Amino acid sequence: MNNFTDKVVLITGAGSGLGRAAAVAVAAQGATLALVDISEQGLADTRTAVLEVAPEAKTVVLTADVSDEAQVEGYVTATVEAFGRIDGFFNNAGIEGKQNPTEQYASDEFARVLSINLNGVFFGMKHVLAVMKSQNSGHIVNTASVGGIRGIGNQSGYAAAKHGVVGLTRNSAVEYGEFGITINAVAPGAIWTPMVENSMKQLHAENPEKAAEQFIQTNPTKRYGKADEVAAVVAFLLSDAASYVNAQVIAIDGGQSQKY
Numbered sequence: 001m002n003n004f005t006d007k008v009v010l011i012t013g014a015g016s017g018l019g020r021a022a023a024v025a026v027a028a029q030g031a032t033l034a035l036v037d038i039s040e041q042g043l044a045d046t047r048t049a050v051l052e053v054a055p056e057a058k059t060v061v062l063t064a065d066v067s068d069e070a071q072v073e074g075y076v077t078a079t080v081e082a083f084g085r086i087d088g089f090f091n092n093a094g095i096e097g098k099q100n101p102t103e104q105y106a107s108d109e110f111a112r113v114l115s116i117n118l119n120g121v122f123f124g125m126k127h128v129l130a131v132m133k134s135q136n137s138g139h140i141v142n143t144a145s146v147g148g149i150r151g152i153g154n155q156s157g158y159a160a161a162k163h164g165v166v167g168l169t170r171n172s173a174v175e176y177g178e179f180g181i182t183i184n185a186v187a188p189g190a191i192w193t194p195m196v197e198n199s200m201k202q203l204h205a206e207n208p209e210k211a212a213e214q215f216i217q218t219n220p221t222k223r224y225g226k227a228d229e230v231a232a233v234v235a236f237l238l239s240d241a242a243s244y245v246n247a248q249v250i251a252i253d254g255g256q257s258q259k260y
Contacts, residue, residue, distance in 0.1 A: 003239040004031035008083040010076075011035055012066055012124060013093030015042020017193035018143065018234070020049060021227035022090050025235045027054040034079040034086075036062045037093070058083070066093045066120030076127040086131050088238035091124045092143040094161075096195050099154040113157030118164040125172055129181065137180040141237045142169050144185040144249055146257045162187075166249050173247035182246040184237050189253025190216055192224040221254035 009026050013019035015037030023033055027050040035050075037043045043061040050057055060082045064071040079086055097113035098106070121142055132138030147155060148162030166185060173183035216224055230252050236242050237250075251257045 002030035003235070003241060004029045004088070006030075006032075007087040008032045008034065008079065008085050009088040009090065009238060010079050010086050010128065011090040011092060012064075012075075012120070013037060013143070014046050014061075015039040016046075017195060018188065018191070018227050018230050019090065019092045020046045021231035022092070022234045023050050024053055025228065025231040026088070026238065027057045027059075029235065029239075030054075031088070032058040032083055034060050034062060034075070034082065036064050036066070036075045038063065038065055066124065067115040069119075069123045072120070072123040073127050076124075076131065080131060085135055086128055087135075087138060089124065089128045089132075089138070089140045090143075090234055090238065091121050091128075091140060093120055094143060094195075097155065097157045100156075101154055102156045105156045110157040110160075114161045114164075117158065117161035118168075121165050122168060125168065125183075129172070129176060132181050133176065133179050135180075138182075139238045139240075139242065140172075140181065140183040141234050142183070142185040144169065144187045146187050146189040146251055146253050148185075149187055149249060149251065150257055169249060170247050177246050182237075182243065184242075184245060184247065185249045186230060186233055186237070187249050187251045187253070187257070188225065188230050189251065189256050190219060190224050191227060191230055191252070193227055218259070219254045219256045220259060223254070225252060225254060 004026050009031045011019050011023050014023050014035035062075045064075045094117045098109050142165050144165040145162040147159045148166045169185040
């Protein structure tokens, strides 16, 4: 199956977790890749992982801070200069931030989390949509969260940002559908990634393994999801097979967000 032959896919947050898993998934289906992250080492490791499954894959790695619009415009321009177009965009880079109840949530931390998780997504969409509109085609997948469709507690910045991502997704999908562009979001739940592992350390610094075990007991599946399970959905939404799926927010959480 080569759903991405002759397709250029741009991925932010590509240096680890969901971004790396998505890069491997679409590369295995023939994609040409532009990989963006703030971590040079993370990008190098992802490129290695991509070439293990797709030795002939064309890739470019781009270091950028997604909260800086000039750098976002730079990674979009560099992708077009390298490959001529952008067919798919996994707008994924994000952080959790520190956990605290709202009254104790630091204002500078709130601003930091929003600058990466919400502003970064907006900047990416703004500059990639201009390219896709000129092509009259393209697929965008934003990374939201179950924290963007319900309250989760102790994460004011993260929840506000991810709810904002959901709103941006739906609003822009309505605006750009007529130009052959689809815009959707995934809302991962308890997916075992470095970010979730760090979250468990925040919950219980002395025994994060115990916190992780307790946390998952409320999930209907009684297990954590895997990054490649999210990547499979992302790959579908970035492909032409999902050409009539638009403005959707798809929870990938084992059903937990539907549990009373």
